[in-house]
Amino acid sequence: MDSSRPLKQPSRPGARVTAAMVAARAGVSTATVSLVANGKTRGRVSEDNISRVRQAIAELGYVVDSVGSSLARGVSSIVVLVAPDISNPFFAKVIAGVRESLGADFQLLLSVTEAGEFPRADDIRRILALRPAGLLVDAPDAAFLEDLSTTGPMVLLDAPGLEAYAPSVNLDVAHGARELAAHLASSGHRRVAYLDSVTGTATFAIRRTAFLEEAAARGVTVDPAHQISTTIDVGASAEAFAAAWPQWQQAGVTAVVCATDTHAYGVLQEARVAGVRIPDELAVAGFDDLPYSATSNPGLSSVHLPAARLGLKAGEQLRGLIEGRDLEQPQLTLESSLIVRGSTERATAS
Amino acid sequence: MDSSRPLKQPSRPGARVTAAMVAARAGVSTATVSLVANGKTRGRVSEDNISRVRQAIAELGYVVDSVGSSLARGVSSIVVLVAPDISNPFFAKVIAGVRESLGADFQLLLSVTEAGEFPRADDIRRILALRPAGLLVDAPDAAFLEDLSTTGPMVLLDAPGLEAYAPSVNLDVAHGARELAAHLASSGHRRVAYLDSVTGTATFAIRRTAFLEEAAARGVTVDPAHQISTTIDVGASAEAFAAAWPQWQQAGVTAVVCATDTHAYGVLQEARVAGVRIPDELAVAGFDDLPYSATSNPGLSSVHLPAARLGLKAGEQLRGLIEGRDLEQPQLTLESSLIVRGSTERATAS
DNA sequence: CTGAAAGCGCTTACAG
DNA sequence: CTGAAAGCGCTTACAG
Structure with missing residues (x-):
């Protein structure tokens, strides 16, 4: 009776909608909600429950909380772009290319340092603490890559001579x-x-x-x-x-x-x-x-x-790695x- | 006996160091580790334990996992910058200013859309699902801000006429x-x-x-x-x-x-x-x-x-909001x- | 000053 | 096909 506001407006602002709330409304468990929300229903959820959950999701405006999700999965949906300098129109284009290839599935986090300088071990730790889905590293030096010693998906941009460290996209x-x-x-x-x-x-x-x-x-x-x-x-x-x-x-x-x-x-x-x-x-x-x-x-x-292509290709390669695919060509070189x-x-x- | 590698190299790469590991090494509880790691020891942890924990942290190379931390706290350390277009040298400077004011405590996440377009409700939900510490919104329109309806800290940049929605930094x-x-x-x-x-x-x-x-x-x-x-x-x-x-x-x-x-x-x-x-x-x-x-x-x-100052001031204002301070001047205008x-x-x- | 415990929201074996 | 339960790593009342 006190819910006099229209249901179209997904819940009252401020109140976070959780999987538990969706589960309650749909009359299923949170496990089922998770399966439906992540599209992993194949042979695991009945058509009936799928549509109930979908409806509840729509009605409540539920969005999977990425913090909870990241913790459970072990990785987040964040892709970190490490770059020494972005106040550079060339770089703006690279970013645009990365964004395009990453699409809506990943969030682009910019890790910028002073112009020309590179993040120290400290910064790196902080970045890795975010459990990124992958790393894009622009114009690194060997010392930085040694420090990094990450095992996760990583692609280097504009890193000639450092191909041994990771798949790279370079400019000729x-x-x-x-x-x-x-x-x-x-x-x-x-x-x-x-x-x-x-x-x-x-x-x-x-x-x-x-x-x-x-x-x-x-x-x-x-x-x-x-x-x-x-x-x-x-x-x-x-x-x-x-x-x-x-x-x-x-x-x-x-x-x-x-x-x-x-x-x-x-x-x-x-x-x-x-x-x-x-x-x-x-x-x-x-x-x-x-x-x-x-x-x-x-x-x-x-x-x-080709700045935009540099970003685009690097993003594509990284997606491949994140999805566990084998890269056809781990080393790409773009013409100049x-x-x-x-x-x-x-x-x-x- | 099998740990033949030098301890200076913080743990073996790949193995995540957790608060529990630090606690075990220092002979304290994870609660104490958390207190020390976050500098909240004032009158709550003995000098003795503080130094034990600090040493263990250093030895193991422990960094607070921000996913776990964010979940427990309810917010992350991520600041989201929503902007319609970054392939613009003007904008690169704004970002540089934001970075400078945010410092190392926050991570800057870029939410970019097609040039000239603004994120839809969908994108917004995905952003909010990251539980950002705060939002910086560049050149929004009223419709977007209506959609957003976030209650968290938010500062608008270059949003003349929209001062009613949030503290803003504008250009004259x-x-x-x-x-x-x-x-x-x-x-x-x-x-x-x-x-x-x-x-x-x-x-x-x-x-x-x-x-x-x-x-x-x-x-x-x-x-x-x-x-x-x-x-x-x-x-x-x-x-x-x-x-x-x-x-x-x-x-x-x-x-x-x-x-x-x-x-x-x-x-x-x-x-x-x-x-x-x-x-x-x-x-x-x-x-x-x-x-x-x-x-x-x-x-x-x-x-x-003044692009860099625009970013700088907006970042400063946002920090104020995040830290719960009352802003002296919620509305700033920079000269042109x-x-x-x-x-x-x-x-x-x- | 200290630690056991609950809880943040989600995912994923597991048993049914 | 389904749900109860454990667990991800941390923080924070709470009881001592």
Whole structure:
């Protein structure tokens, strides 16, 4: 009599609906409710009870409590994404890809640390205490993976050279780097500078090494004195370029390759201030192909990396592991390739 | 005898260390372990037992299992951030701010939906089933908040007009919008177009309304026929501008205001293609002041919004609620202001 | 100050 | 097909 509110509104707010309440309403045990709620009725629950329970669930607005469920099962439905830096548009895309592949069955928990730094053993413990269904680890170093020593499902993203630790999805940045070297060489550049990222992530070493090798093979000189590095930050990069440019210019440098587009934006910005004409006086290129590289003036030549696909594939692989499937290809590599824009297209291509 | 491995390495990997194991080692009950692990020993545990337990915890590498803990307490240590779109550099900064204020005590769970869409009742239930310690909701609509009807701690971000639902942190976008109108008026513009976002988020309505009002007050005409809208996407915006420009030009439009910098990038891009000189032929401005707005050529005039502070403040407020404190100021508003750059700085300022 | 015990909500052998 | 019961790991009155 005191339940004057319409039943459509699933229970009064605040009062948690439990399996016991559903069981009582449907006239069955909580075991049966659990079976129905989890779709494990196959040959274990009568049609009659299935529909009773379904109705009770609908009427009460019951949702399986994931804390209780996780405790009983031993794992939660949480997938943890460990990443060193998310204030990066590239990373936003990776996340979007992960979300897409994970779907509604898993919740994505972000474990972020200071830009460029990696979680310590402490943080890891706290994460593992959540009993995640799986782990996605972006751009880790070996030390971190040693620390981790988890036995659960795990997939690495952008972790070249660490394939021994877990199934991985990597980017073939070397390919794009070589294309870039070839492009600059064929445009007539003979002396090139390299603006690297200070982050010790493996991908940056590969970008640089592949570029330097191909450049050397094509007769392009990248003097060690013309290789500098800064944090991934427009301002820091602009400053570093401003400081280095006079020497570079004097040494006959006509192009600068940046480890990320973000670095390149700094160069573009400072070049404008300093009156350096791009691309005629200096060609500039980056990696990542962020959305704004198509918009800057001139457009920024950049090695395109499939961020969303990286996240998508990693999520798919992880799902496979969580569901206990054998992965057909534990190691995936996604292509990269150079997008040429105005920042390297000289009128005087050789 | 069979434990030949060094004890420093906290237990053998894979074997979960429980409070019972710690209790056994320290020669106390699990109740005491719990008290020590949670720092609730004040007048309840002897110094002696405290140090025994601490030592056992260290030796075994015990970490409180958060699933068990959450079930017993009734809430988890998870803070859920509900947001309509994260593939947006603006949002990456908001997240960084949230992380900073939340610290190590809480885990940040991202609940993302399709760009521009909001979670349905279904998704909400699944989130609430995690028993979050608190909710952070970015740019919600009233319908969503009605659905939510949660009683737990919740803080809204960028939710102007919805202060009745929960403590909020908002951005004073109207202020920047008015500054922008004043700036364009004083630069001599008399006919201006407006490129809006199709997302029905309140902030966009406020940006537009405030701009239109101030423009009108200053004798600047924004013909309804010159107000169009697209998704927040460089390409979509570029296309829309390409289609609209001939008419705008004919009608004497000399400036276009974009609801976001992302829209503005599309305009800049297309303007270059179409040979429209910026700012002389057309002035362009946006909102958000994304990092690349300082770098584009010309630099993009934009209303700066403090993204990181938005996340930071919201996180702080939420912590307050979770800890049961009364908020001194349940409603916070952060300033916005116009940053003038080359895209609106005509040589011929009146 | 301390520990035995109940309970959080669920899942899963197990016996019927 | 069904339900009583044990158990997941922890926290918190409660009695001592």
